[in-house]
Amino acid sequence: MPILFTNVTAVTMDPVAPVLKNAFVAVEGTKIASMGTERPAGEFERVIDCTGKVMMPGFVNAHTHVPMALMRGYGGGCDLHTWLNDYIFPAEAKLDGRCVAAGAALGLAEMIASGTTCIADMYMHTETIAQTVLEAGVSANLSCGAVYFGAPEDFSPETCNDCGNHIRLYENWHNAGDGQIKVDASIHAEYTSCPPVWEWVANFARAHGLGMHVHVSETHSEHEKCIDKYGETPAQLLDRYGVWANGGIAAHCVYLSGGDAQLLAQRGVTAVHNPVSNLKLMSGVAPLFFLRDCGVSVALGTDGVASNNSHNMFEEMKVAALVQNYSFGEDHGQLSAADILAMATVNGARALGRDAGVIAPGKIADLILVDFTAPNLFPCHDIMENLVYSAAPSNVVMNMARGKIIYENGTFLTLDLEKIRAEVEHYALPHIFG
Amino acid sequence: MPILFTNVTAVTMDPVAPVLKNAFVAVEGTKIASMGTERPAGEFERVIDCTGKVMMPGFVNAHTHVPMALMRGYGGGCDLHTWLNDYIFPAEAKLDGRCVAAGAALGLAEMIASGTTCIADMYMHTETIAQTVLEAGVSANLSCGAVYFGAPEDFSPETCNDCGNHIRLYENWHNAGDGQIKVDASIHAEYTSCPPVWEWVANFARAHGLGMHVHVSETHSEHEKCIDKYGETPAQLLDRYGVWANGGIAAHCVYLSGGDAQLLAQRGVTAVHNPVSNLKLMSGVAPLFFLRDCGVSVALGTDGVASNNSHNMFEEMKVAALVQNYSFGEDHGQLSAADILAMATVNGARALGRDAGVIAPGKIADLILVDFTAPNLFPCHDIMENLVYSAAPSNVVMNMARGKIIYENGTFLTLDLEKIRAEVEHYALPHIFG
Numbered sequence: 001m002p003i004l005f006t007n008v009t010a011v012t013m014d015p016v017a018p019v020l021k022n023a024f025v026a027v028e029g030t031k032i033a034s035m036g037t038e039r040p041a042g043e044f045e046r047v048i049d050c051t052g053k054v055m056m057p058g059f060v061n062a063h064t065h066v067p068m069a070l071m072r073g074y075g076g077g078c079d080l081h082t083w084l085n086d087y088i089f090p091a092e093a094k095l096d097g098r099c100v101a102a103g104a105a106l107g108l109a110e111m112i113a114s115g116t117t118c119i120a121d122m123y124m125h126t127e128t129i130a131q132t133v134l135e136a137g138v139s140a141n142l143s144c145g146a147v148y149f150g151a152p153e154d155f156s157p158e159t160c161n162d163c164g165n166h167i168r169l170y171e172n173w174h175n176a177g178d179g180q181i182k183v184d185a186s187i188h189a190e191y192t193s194c195p196p197v198w199e200w201v202a203n204f205a206r207a208h209g210l211g212m213h214v215h216v217s218e219t220h221s222e223h224e225k226c227i228d229k230y231g232e233t234p235a236q237l238l239d240r241y242g243v244w245a246n247g248g249i250a251a252h253c254v255y256l257s258g259g260d261a262q263l264l265a266q267r268g269v270t271a272v273h274n275p276v277s278n279l280k281l282m283s284g285v286a287p288l289f290f291l292r293d294c295g296v297s298v299a300l301g302t303d304g305v306a307s308n309n310s311h312n313m314f315e316e317m318k319v320a321a322l323v324q325n326y327s328f329g330e331d332h333g334q335l336s337a338a339d340i341l342a343m344a345t346v347n348g349a350r351a352l353g354r355d356a357g358v359i360a361p362g363k364i365a366d367l368i369l370v371d372f373t374a375p376n377l378f379p380c381h382d383i384m385e386n387l388v389y390s391a392a393p394s395n396v397v398m399n400m401a402r403g404k405i406i407y408e409n410g411t412f413l414t415l416d417l418e419k420i421r422a423e424v425e426h427y428a429l430p431h432i433f434g
Numbered sequence: 435m436p437i438l439f440t441n442v443t444a445v446t447m448d449p450v451a452p453v454l455k456n457a458f459v460a461v462e463g464t465k466i467a468s469m470g471t472e473r474p475a476g477e478f479e480r481v482i483d484c485t486g487k488v489m490m491p492g493f494v495n496a497h498t499h500v501p502m503a504l505m506r507g508y509g510g511g512c513d514l515h516t517w518l519n520d521y522i523f524p525a526e527a528k529l530d531g532r533c534v535a536a537g538a539a540l541g542l543a544e545m546i547a548s549g550t551t552c553i554a555d556m557y558m559h560t561e562t563i564a565q566t567v568l569e570a571g572v573s574a575n576l577s578c579g580a581v582y583f584g585a586p587e588d589f590s591p592e593t594c595n596d597c598g599n600h601i602r603l604y605e606n607w608h609n610a611g612d613g614q615i616k617v618d619a620s621i622h623a624e625y626t627s628c629p630p631v632w633e634w635v636a637n638f639a640r641a642h643g644l645g646m647h648v649h650v651s652e653t654h655s656e657h658e659k660c661i662d663k664y665g666e667t668p669a670q671l672l673d674r675y676g677v678w679a680n681g682g683i684a685a686h687c688v689y690l691s692g693g694d695a696q697l698l699a700q701r702g703v704t705a706v707h708n709p710v711s712n713l714k715l716m717s718g719v720a721p722l723f724f725l726r727d728c729g730v731s732v733a734l735g736t737d738g739v740a741s742n743n744s745h746n747m748f749e750e751m752k753v754a755a756l757v758q759n760y761s762f763g764e765d766h767g768q769l770s771a772a773d774i775l776a777m778a779t780v781n782g783a784r785a786l787g788r789d790a791g792v793i794a795p796g797k798i799a800d801l802i803l804v805d806f807t808a809p810n811l812f813p814c815h816d817i818m819e820n821l822v823y824s825a826a827p828s829n830v831v832m833n834m835a836r837g838k839i840i841y842e843n844g845t846f847l848t849l850d851l852e853k854i855r856a857e858v859e860h861y862a863l864p865h866i867f868g
Contacts, residue, residue, distance in 0.1 A: 070813065071815070072811075072812070072813060072814070072815065072820065072824060073814070073815050073816050073819035073820050073823060073824060074815040074816075076771065076815075076816055076819035076823065077768055077770055077771065077819070106809060106812065109809040110809040110810045113809060113810075114810075276752075276756065278760075279756040279757065279759070279760040280756055280759075280823070282759060282760050282763055282764060284760075285760075305824075308823070309819065309820070309823040309824045310810050310823070310824045310826075311810070312810070312826065315749065315752070318710075318749070319753065319756070322710065322713040322714055322753070323713065323757070325713070325714075325716060326713040326716050326718075326719075329716055330716060334511055336511055337510065337511065373855065375540060375543040375544040375547060375851065375854075376544045376547075376548075376744050376745070376746070376827070377506075378506070378540065378855060378858065379504065379506060379858055379859070379863055380506070380507070381505070381506065381507045381508040381510075381867075382507045382508075382510055385507035385510035385511070385743065386506065386507050386743070389507060389510065389714070389742070389743040389744070390506060390507060390739075390743045390744045392744075392746065392826055392827055392828065393810070393826055393828065394826065394827065394828030417809065420809075421807065421812060424812065424813055425813070429813055433815075
């Protein structure tokens with residue numbers, strides 16, 4: 001039986017009618033069934049009065065490593081090199097599937113409570129993450145980020161763990177939950193693998209029609225070392241091996257040069273901006289105006305909690321807007337609140353091959369309600385301005401993912417927070433940190 | 435009767451014992467009576483178990499314009515000039531005392547719910563703000579920011595409105611509420627007044643032993659125009675008229691030159707950093723490492739909501755850390771989470787002449803409890819890192835100002851939020867925005 005939202009004020013992300021008022025929105029199954037100022041006929045399982053609230057598409061966190069919630073603030077204050085080598089890599093070496101499941105559930109709880117309905121994740125023990133996501137109810141594009149440190153001439157798909165991981169993940173999980181889970185092909189990054197891996201992953205994606213998820217030019221040194229080693233930038237080098245044949249996600253894109261942006265635009269690759277993580281690790285600020293001028297679609301992500309240290313897409317929007325407009329706005333005009341909201345919703349959905357991120361009939365019902373009577377969102381002179389610059393996770397009073405309410409008024413309906421906390425505290429933390 | 439907090443984990447901001455565990459903290463009257471690992475003798479009105487929570491000093495928002503909550507997001511997306519002239523100034527021209535009271539109450543509600551216990555405010559209708567603050571329960575240094583656009587030779591204290599405002603504010607409100615309200619002398623900024631005003635305000639402060647609150651070098655053009663006009667920077671020019679004789683607050687300090695920082699250090703003036711507002715208005719990033727190296731104490735503020743667009747000191751801390759460390763950290767080493775917390779608490783308290791901002795016996799009991807079991811604050815590898823980079827307003831489960839609990843588990847105990855909302859909606863907004 002369908003659900004009806006009444007007295008809806010909505011930020012639709014539909015450029016034709018970006019703000020809708022006094023409307024009815026009906027949801028049936030996983031989709032938005034109807035939308036308009038007339039009450040639709042029929043019976044409803046539930047009627048939800050949205051007076052005082054604003055509906056918007058759920059956030060798409062387009063680049064994250066959700067189990068890293070276990071490492072929140074771990075090694076904070078160190079430089080990138082020390083942080084990775086002395087803290088993160090040793091901790092990750094101790095992870096098992098049970099730790100990853102606990103960390104994924106914890107990260108998803110934070111995401112769901114702050115309005116995220118869809119993620120693109122890259123991490124190890126990916127099948128465990130898939131199971132956790134399936135139960136939590138959000139949509140996810142999952143990938144295992146191929147890493148290979150052997151000699152290129154020794155590479156074979158049979159001996160490379162991450163080739164096997166790709167195959168199992170695809171066979172067991174692609175389109176699971178009626179499309180709730182999608183599997184992306186994935187290369188962790190240019191500097192953690194080599195040409196035969198890129199070729200294999202590109203062919204795997206092409207053979208199965210999969211998306212692609214790669215870390216691209218996150219730091220200056222990574223970008224320059226690639227040029228020194230191969231005579232090409234990471235984006236262009238990977239392209240020669242067919243990595244971008246199906247488009248995909250290039251995470252970070254802080255340093256681009258020599259036609260990189262034009263190439264990404266041409267291949268339909270989305271650049272995922274992670275401003276908080278890039279600032280925290282002192283990596284830099286991705287050039288969003290330049291990307292836009294080159295025709296590259298930009299989405300937003302939090303990256304892992306270990307370098308953020310949260311999964312708060314409201315904060316990601318605000319920091320993205322503040323830093324970009326301050327750094328480059330004088331020459332380019334400011335990014336508007338609508339631009340930023342598009343990065344956090346519809347642009348990410350499109351990058352992940354999801355018919356979501358827009359409130360319109362036929363779209364996937366990934367919807368959140370934000371309480372605009374809260375003292376930090378009142379008064380409202382401009383809905384989009386308030387969403388980008390004033391809203392906070394606690395203003396999210398409902399999260400509906402794929403037509404199902406998974407969080408409402410502080411209560412998780414698919415996750416058992418007490419159980420998650422106990423599992424993190426009594427199993428995962430002792431197992432990893434001793 | 436005193437209140438006892440048990441099982442306390444506290445970030446004390448006392449350099450000797452910055453983190454306290456398994457402790458008892460007793461509060462009597464407006465002060466912290468005792469603190470230690472032994473349960474104090476005596477009877478208590480209430481015993482509050484702090485298991486799973488972290489106690490820290492309440493935030494000191496050291497530069498704000500609290501009634502501007504009414505203008506949240508108003509004129510967003512415009513450049514500074516258009517924003518001020520086409521939006522803010524016309525709106526402010528329509529303010530009356532009743533609007534200001536409603537806006538102040540609304541702003542205070544947001545501040546209290548997000549853990550602020552003390553503010554330094556500069557705005558018009560200041561006596562109305564004082565009454566609102568007194569009822570709300572936080573401490574406040576209030577000032578009316580002298581503005582004078584007449585010819586210097588026409589100035590007289592009798593005809594300059596803001597001289598009269600200074601006198602009335604001082605006579606009626608200084609030390610009201612047993613010191614809850616303090617009155618600061620105040621010049622809005624160098625560019626909105628002239629030498630005889632500065633001299634009068636400086637003398638007024640000296641005569642009554644008041645603090646000083648001035649906007650200093652917020653924008654590059656303001657700083658340069660002052661040098662063109664007077665041959666000196668704003669900080670040094672004002673010093674010649676005795677403005678810094680009692681120390682005080684220099685808000686913003688984005689552009690400093692030619693010995694400004696050394697002068698501020700010598701005079702004991704605190705620079706108040708407002709990173710979100712400075713980024714939103716594209717003004718710049720204050721050089722915190724340079725200020726620190728020159729011996730200037732730095733505090734944090736949100737500025738007005740119209741240019742922020744919130745009163746969220748957690749966000750202010752995170753943005754301050756991210757932007758400063760990214761912009762200048764490579765050459766200076768990073769600002770630590772402890773440095774940032776000091777800016778948000780004890781440094782502000784000291785600047786405002788408040789014996790608060792530190793959890794220690796005898797200090798004013800301005801204390802907040804932060805729920806560390808929330809999914810965005812769990813697990814905790816480092817308490818200070820979690821407070822600066824992961825915590826959000828909704829994690830504040832208790833706000834105690836001057837020994838009195840004014841907010842607990844989402845409930846305001848001194849403010850009537852429904853009444854405030856109604857007053858804003860039915861009186862202030864129609865009155866100002868038509």
